[in-house]
Amino acid sequence: MTEDIIKELVLMLENDQEDLKRFRTGAFTLEQIRTKVKVRTARLKEILADAFPNIKNTGVQAYTAALVMVLHSGDHDFKILILEGKSQRYGTQFVMKKGNQKFYSRT
Secondary structure, eight states, X not given: OOHHHHHHHHHHHHHHXXXXXXXXXXXXXXXXXXXXXXXXXXXXXXXXXXXXXXXXXXXXXXXXXXXXXXXXXXXXXXXXXXXXXXXXXXXXXXXXXXXXXXXOOOO
């Protein structure tokens, strides 16, 4: 991923967090927050079409931003592999096993 994309992901997360604050304080309606999330999710899908950022290649901030954006998207296309019994692509789903957090896997 390019440096510009990394910066864009970080900015997307900052905007997401600001929008959530506005929603929680009543400054945004539910429809306004949904519209913002929909726009960000569309852009996120474009960015992630080639690869999901990882800490080694993009740093913690870009990885965290992408992960949070996937979780906030509400878009099941990001999570559908688990529902189909396949391994997850983005590593967003976890379970607790013997007191340790593990990636969710159907296998």
